[in-house]
Amino acid sequence: MVDESDIFKKSQEFNELINQQKEFLQEVLKENEKLRYQIAQLKSQPHNDGLFKEEIEVLRKRVESLEKEKEELLLRYQQVEEENKDFAQRYIEVEEQNNNLANLYVASYQLHSTLDFQEVLHIVMEIVINLIGAEVFSIMLLDEKSNELVVLASEGYDSDVKFPKIRIGDGIIGQVAKSGEAYYINQATKAYPVDFEHPLASIPLKIKENVIGVINISKLLIQKDAFTAVDYELFSMLAGHAATAIFSSKLYSQSERKLSTIQSFLDLLTTSQNQG
Amino acid sequence: MENLRFLIVEDSPTMRQLISFSLKRFKGCKIVEAVDGVDALKKLQGEEVDLILTDINMPVMDGLKLVTLVKQNPKLRDIPIIIITTEGAQEDREKGLSLGAEAYISKPIQSSGLIKVITEILEKKK
Helix, strand or coil, X not given: CXXXXXXXXXXXXXXXXXXXXXXXXXXXXXXXXXXXHHHHHHHHCHHHHHHHHHHHHXXXXXXXXXXXXXXXXXXXXXXXXXXHHHHHHHHHHHHHHHXXXXXXXXXXXXXXXXXXXXXXXXXXXXXXXXXXXXXXEEEEEXXXXXXXXXXXXXXXXXXXXXXXXXXXXXXXXXXXXXXXXXXXXCCCCCCCCCCCCCCCEEEXXXXXXXXXXXXXXXXXXXXXXXXXXXXXXXXXXXXXXXXXHHHHHHHHHHHHHHHHHHHHHHHHHHHHHHHC | CCCCEEEEECCCHHHHHHHHHHHCCCCCCEEEEECCHHHHHHHHHHCCCCEEXXXXXXXXXXXXXXHHHHHHCCCCCCCCEEEEXXXXXXXXXXXXXXXXXXXXXXXXXCHHHHHHHHHHHHHHHC
16 A cells, blocks of 8 residues: 555655746746847847857757757646646545545454454444444344344334344345345435335345344434445445354353353252262 | 644544544544543543543533533633534534534544544644
8 A cells, every 4th residue: 555654755746846847947938038138139239240140049049948948847847747636636545545444443453352242242333333324223143043134233213113033035134144245225325214124235244155144224324425435345344354253252152151051060069069 | 743632532442443543643642532521521630631522422421511511611621622423413513513612523434534623623723
């Protein structure tokens, strides 16, 4: 990736170069004017024709050479201006990339910062609200026994909404879970009503090719009209990292529970042995 | 602008980290974090800061109450405050600014936009 400071430095160098060239150009133009004036004066003195003929010729050549130099400088000036525009555009792109990377870094860092299942869910929700800018959304996990998607956490839906279980392959959400491909609306989303089963975006949570759940976004925050480039990056990141974080924290919780049960059982055995 | 001291008031660790990440563009800056308004007021007793960045929706004490209390306090009222929130409606913005906040930014934030706003506010304050 291009170093931002390099671009700044380069841009400043170009600006300095342009300024130097401007000054030089002005000097050349002044000198040109002076010479033209001198030629005009010489021409206006008929008696000096013979005397200054040679000198006039020298001056004429000098003027021609300066004219040529001026043309070259103007051309170079235009080239530098073009390059400057190009650098300004690249600076904007680098800024955008930095922003995207910061979002992705923070999101993945937070997702893997804990093994507590509830905390992981909370972090996924934070990312969807704060980084994507969703107002209404749900997180569904696949129930392996029934092979249905069940809502595990939601935000922003009316309190009386009843979330149906979704079978793999049914509707938009079921299809996303089946195909493992994210679904999203590529245009302004304001006109779409909040409908749990017809989300604006549905992102599969995948571990390799296995879909373990889906995140459905039903409405964006009022200040956000549509998904942006960074959102698609975040969707892609969530598909993998959120899935791993949710899955591993779930396994960890289960193993913790089992460990606790075994420990209690061992304690019971030890107590009974001691009493016997 | 170097060695600036920022106070980030946010209940979301994700946002605290993201804002801190953006603020590191300011060379030598020091970042103090608080999880809600009450925590922020405690931190302000022991720390001098150049700028406060606060969320609105937080438990215990929300950002609007924090802005009100800071702006009522003669010792703290000159510290510029930027509200960073999911509340993007015009009336929310007007309310935040009417309480004395210097700027109001809606989430999701753009790092470059945030830096620009902070720079403008601190330049004006000089």
